[in-house]
Amino acid sequence: MHSADDSDAVTFAGEMLDPYRHVCAFIDGADDDAVFDSFAREGLELDDRLIYLVDPARAGEPVTRLRHLGYDTGALLEQHRCEVRTWTDTYLRGGAFDDQAMLRLLEQLLLSRSSPRIRMLCDMGWASGMREAAGALIEFEAKANFIHAKHPHAVICWYDTSRFDGSFIVDVLRTHPFVLIGGILQENPFFVPPADFLAERARAAN
Numbered sequence: 519m520h521s522a523d524d525s526d527a528v529t530f531a532g533e534m535l536d537p538y539r540h541v542c543a544f545i546d547g548a549d550d551d552a553v554f555d556s557f558a559r560e561g562l563e564l565d566d567r568l569i570y571l572v573d574p575a576r577a578g579e580p581v582t583r584l585r586h587l588g589y590d591t592g593a594l595l596e597q598h599r600c601e602v603r604t605w606t607d608t609y610l611r612g613g614a615f616d617d618q619a620m621l622r623l624l625e626q627l628l629l630s631r632s633s634p635r636i637r638m639l640c641d642m643g644w645a646s647g648m649r650e651a652a653g654a655l656i657e658f659e660a661k662a663n664f665i666h667a668k669h670p671h672a673v674i675c676w677y678d679t680s681r682f683d684g685s686f687i688v689d690v691l692r693t694h695p696f697v698l699i700g701g702i703l704q705e706n707p708f709f710v711p712p713a714d715f716l717a718e719r720a721r722a723a724n
Contacts, residue, residue, distance in 0.1 A: 545676055558639075605644040
């Protein structure tokens with residue numbers, strides 16, 4: 519973990535994130551607005567940039583939330599300090615999940631510049647009704663760690679556990695260095711380094 523005086527530190531749920539800064543936030547149909555609000559507020563106070571990847575049907579919610587927190591959302595959008603992208607612009611471009619295309623998009627968004635720092639909040643609910651995409655998504659989450667090790671940004675992937683089965687949740691857990699469960703952030707003892715995880719998957723497929 520970063521030390522408390524680390525000027526480059528990013529916090530989420532009151533804890534500092536590790537160098538990967540790739541977090542899986544498990545929610546259970548509950549209202550976790552407070553922890554996400556705090557993350558966004560800290561970012562804006564530090565002149566970071568917020569990027570939300572959300573359900574097209576809820577594309578207005580991040581902006582509405584920031585407005586309720588007292589921010590001039592028009593100015594944030596105009597200054598590109600807040601950006602909302604939908605699943606159809608990101609995970610489901612072309613109508614289906616393409617892990618390689620999404621990895622290229624992550625590289626474009628996160629590796630093209632180090633400043634301002636980006637705080638990306640990703641609603642992973644799009645996958646709840648797409649069993650055929652589960653394997654590709656799990657491997658995507660593992661491969662994304664190779665990208666996240668190369669940048670200073672922070673990425674939070676949130677999964678509503680009420681919408682996914684247990685085996686999928688276990689695999690998702692193993693691909694994130696940090697995990698938020700019950701509102702508590704912790705280093706993930708079940709995290710498997712991406713090269714090891716992908717090799718394990720390859721062996722299981724043979």
